[in-house]
Amino acid sequence: MAKRYFPNEVEGKWQKRWKEDKLFSPDLDKSEKPFYSLMMFPYPSAEGMHVGNMYAFTGSDIYSRFKRLQGLDVFEPIGLDGFGIHGENYALKINEHPMEVSRRTEKHFYEQFMTVGNAYDWNRTLNTYEPEYYKWTQWAFLQLYKKGIAYRKKAEVNWCPSCKTVLADEQVITGACERCSSQVEKKDLEQWFFKITDYAERLLKNLEWIDWSEKIKVAQRNWIGKSEGTLIAFDSLDVFTTRADTIFGATFVAVSPEHPLLSKLVTDEQKGDVSAYIEAAGKKSELERKENKEKTGVFTGTNVKNPFTGESIPVWVADYVLMGYGTGVIMAVPAHDERDFEFAKKFDLPIKTVIENTSPVIANGVKQSQNNKEGIASSPSTTLRISRNDKTNVYTGEGILVNSGEFDGLSSTEAREKISDYIEKHNLGKRQVHFHLRDWLISRQRYWGPPIPIIYCDKCGAVPVPESDLPVKLPFIENFRPTGTGISPLASEPDFVNVKCPKCAGPAKRETDVSDNFLDSSLYFFRYLTTDLNDRFFDEKRAKNWLPVDMYIGGAEHSVLHLLYSRFITMVFRDLGFIDFEEPFKKFRAHGLIIAEGAKMSKSKGNVINPDNLIKEWGADTLRMYLMFMGPFTEGGDFRAASISGVYRFLSRVWELAQNEHADEATEGELKILNKVIKKVGEDMENLRFNTAIASLMEFLNFLSKQGRVSRGTIKAFLVMLTPFAPHTTEELWEMMGENRSIHLQTWPKYEEKYLEEEEVTIAVQVNGKVRDQLVIHKDMASDGKVIEKIALGSPKVQKFLDGKEIKKAVYVPVKIINFVTE
Missing domain, CATH: 3.90.740.10 (Valyl/Leucyl/Isoleucyl-tRNA synthetase, editing domain)
Structure with missing residues (x-):
């Protein structure tokens, strides 16, 4: 009797084994076919992810798993963009210190990523609020300072009265703060800027050839202006x-x-x-x-x-x-x-x-x-x-x-x-x-961010912190709330502020502003490659082998923020001689957004859906597949809880079919359908058409279920194609079939052209340009126009429209259309 499908019995088992075996941790120094696949890392501004967040990360992981099955050494890391106003505002809201909140949210976010089954390299996580990371944010600032790209001036800046800090132009959306929607005011303040305008022409020109979602390129083109x-x-x-x-x-x-x-x-x-x-x-x-x-x-x-x-x-x-x-x-x-x-x-x-x-x-x-x-x-x-x-x-x-x-x-x-x-x-x-582009304003009068590594001396002026003294650690201070005066809370901490000048050793004061969290996120994809190296930001060999990122997936809302800043920083690093390329991502695709029961997900509407509960009830694989089946990944869909059971039933049927007795050989009909499915699903996966790929797999299961016994080879090919969507289920079935090597290390099946050839073709029959019937005939007959004309004239549907009319001519387009002209 076949074992029943209980996903919770197998998913934890495989998550633990994958992590222990380091199945998804490629050797960054020895990989021969590197493929860097990345999803924008999240900012943990709440206690965890809702299904809208999970949707994007699942889609990116599915693509990564597909590329691994194509024989590539896929590097898919994960981290948390924890520094910045999003995290600090959440801490203020719940009246906790952001250092304490970050430790808790970090644990839960990573647990969620684990339970949904994403194939991350868990040996290379990074969090932007850890000194080991923001040391390199400060290092990057110093490189731009030495090159003359970082500068300080008094300027009229955008001020959010609610967040109590300045905002870059890109963070003001139609006059309002992009974080809290408060109307932005103007203030004159001494601030640090990056000369992104020096790169405006290059940023614009490269949009002509980079392989990115068109709507992102349009947004950047308009913003550069x-x-x-x-x-x-x-x-x-x-x-x-x-x-x-x-x-x-x-x-x-x-x-x-x-x-x-x-x-x-x-x-x-x-x-x-x-x-x-x-x-x-x-x-x-x-x-x-x-x-x-x-x-x-x-x-x-x-x-x-x-x-x-x-x-x-x-x-x-x-x-x-x-x-x-x-x-x-x-x-x-x-x-x-x-x-x-x-x-x-x-x-x-x-x-x-x-x-x-x-x-x-x-x-x-x-x-x-x-x-x-x-x-x-x-x-x-x-x-x-x-x-x-x-x-x-x-x-x-x-x-x-x-x-x-x-x-x-x-x-x-x-x-x-x-x-x-x-x-x-x-x-x-x-x-x-x-x-239209303005220089990037990076100063923030907040607490939760990397301190800007500059010291002010009355004698020497602005002096950069020596690289050997990095990181300038963010101290724990009780009163981290923003002052609203244009001065950071760090200014109230004398032990942090008062230091010796690195040049003359005289009394000096630290810069008390912190840097924009978008500086953190413009660097992180570089740092994933060197999290095990404490003495340098770049490793020349790894950078040459793995960069630029092969596929980057993320939200369109970052078009003129993170995505533009990342391009700018990459260009600067090239000019500094650190790398030999100037665009960070070979390919970028924007994912869609999902709504719930016809409305945008929001806490105020009470329709935010917790994925943890869905995984407990249905299993991670069911949730993964349902999220991808709702609609095109680049467009999004409408999450309706009542529909998720259909995907669970599908996986239950797969579970049963894989345990049935298998035939020794595949039938000719089985091979024809299998090869068509391999071709269709492979093309859909490459183009992120996950919903239609799943539809094809569902249709194929319906076909197989009617065949009685199905060959072992067909079942194996079917499971491999299903693996990116349902990694736990297919791994368990693979083991149950007696296979020793993980299904995730198998090769995506290849189709044979001979099985794609159709024995029959369909030819439309028109009368005066309007389709009146369709002929299904053997392909060998389709080349003879006279034969087609004779068969078409014998159709009762066609005769009805030719009755009493003289045919002036018959026009035949081979294997497509025959048109009878009577007028």
């Missing part, structure tokens, strides 16, 4: 524009409230109004300023000269102009920019058309040129005064220049070049490239 344009002097104000072709339509200049020259522009009569306006603008978030449809502004009292028209045009201060873009000054062209248009309407400023749209438009059924709409004269007037509700005159596209002096009649593209040439020839400005 390259703009090629022209810098133009309007007297003392430099304006950057990508539309030099519209300069003759510039009727006023608008300046950001934060612009450093603004105070010099304001006349005495306007000082009061401008000061009040600047104060009001400072209380708005960047998002509010971007989205504010009701334009506001104040005239400075000053005019500047438009260098092309010679006209004196007013300078306004307007909060829709942001200091972080271009120069913080815009030449306003109301006729060809919607924001400028709205501003001009409100303050009754001139609107001058200088681009004529030559594309025809339809009005009342009649084609007419764009400038003839809504009563605008066919020869555009030089200056228009229009009603405030009239938005029909804004044209932001390309066209032909008018009212532009010697440049009239040129296309926008031609005019941009010729006007830019004129500007440079007459020293009015120059061509320039601008990027």
